[in-house]
Amino acid sequence: MNFDELDQKMRVYETSADTCVLPDIYMVARLDGRGFTRLTKEVCAFERPFDAQFRDLMVRTAKALMTCGFRIVYAFTESDEISLLFDRQExxxxxxxxxxxxxxxxEASAQFSLQLRQVATFDCRISQLPNRDRVIDxxxxxxxxAARNALNAHCYWCLRKEGRDARQATQQLSGLTFGxxxxxxxxxxxxxxxxxxxxKQGIAVYWEGYDKQSVNPVTGEAAFAQRRRLATNFELPLKADYAEFVQRLVRD
Incomplete structure (x- = not known):
């Protein structure tokens, strides 16, 4: 059996379970940190319940994912997760x-690890969404x-700082309403x-257009060229206003 025959025979086992997302279906990837509770509390001792340095690591990782070869329209990060909306025609x-x-x-694991100088890993899953409304949802x-996690985290660490252990703090919060x-x-x-x-609301990263000043090579006159860059929003709107914000970014 020559190599081509062997290659054809064995590749079936490697690709037999391949599933492809159908055309025109929106794709959103969600990446979650693996073992990040231990990483953030024990290995790196980040400030609790929230740490600006960790926040910035997640934002830089999200930006790296948006520029690593995929056509990503929008990224949203909260806690130890990043969601990425692909261009519909990717x-x-x-x-x-x-x-x-x-x-x-x-990519996420490598980028975050390089920045942190500690081994960190992410898993990834992809939601296949049929229309713009489900993307917004x-x-x-x-x-x-993000809001629920923020409320729980602040309550939990208030109790921990008062002397409760992990079990006691969890039990005290169990069954409490939002109010x-x-x-x-x-x-x-x-x-x-x-x-x-x-x-409370997470962080958004998205593309925005801007005019970059340049010079017309023929006339030597000042000119402007349309470029795009990544923008970061730390002050996202709430509820219906956030839905409108996302809707403006979702492309048909």
Whole structure:
């Protein structure tokens, strides 16, 4: 059996489970840090419940993913996760889920590890969304998750700083309503509404156009060229206003 015959025979086992995303379906990749609780609390000892240095690491990782060869329209990051909206017509790797998941997880892990100078890994999964409304719902979902996580995290660490251990703090918060958790913070001098928006609503990274000044090579006169750059938004709007914000970025 020559190499070509062997290659054809064995490659079937490697590609038999390949699934491709259908044309015109929106794709959103969600990357999550693996073992980040230990990484952030024990290995690196970031400030709790939120740390600006960790936030900036996640933002830089998101930006790296938007410029690593994929056509990414929008990135949203909160806590230890990053969501990426692909251009609807993205065709890289033939839209094979296996390739998209593995490459993005590898890129995120490498970028974050290089910046942190510690080994860090991400997993990746892709949501296949049929229309613009479901894309908006997806990012509303992640925004709501950011708010819920922020409230829980601030309550939990308030209790921990008062001397409760992990089990006691978790038990005390179990079953409390949103309003009761807000009151728990308020009684300790913290107004949840006044906390930084990036902690409660996450952070957005997206492309924006701008005019770059240049010189006309023929006439020597000043001219402007249209360019694009990544913008970062740490003050995202809430609820319906956030849905409108995402809708403006989603392309048909």
């Amino acid at each position: 065709q890289l790797f033939g839209r094979k889920l296996r390739k998209l998941n593995s490459v993005l997880a590898g 997806y990012f509303r979902w992640r925004s709501a998750d 009761q958790k807000n009151e728990l913070l308020f009684q300790r001098g913290i107004n949840f509404n006044d906390l930084p928006a990036w902690q």
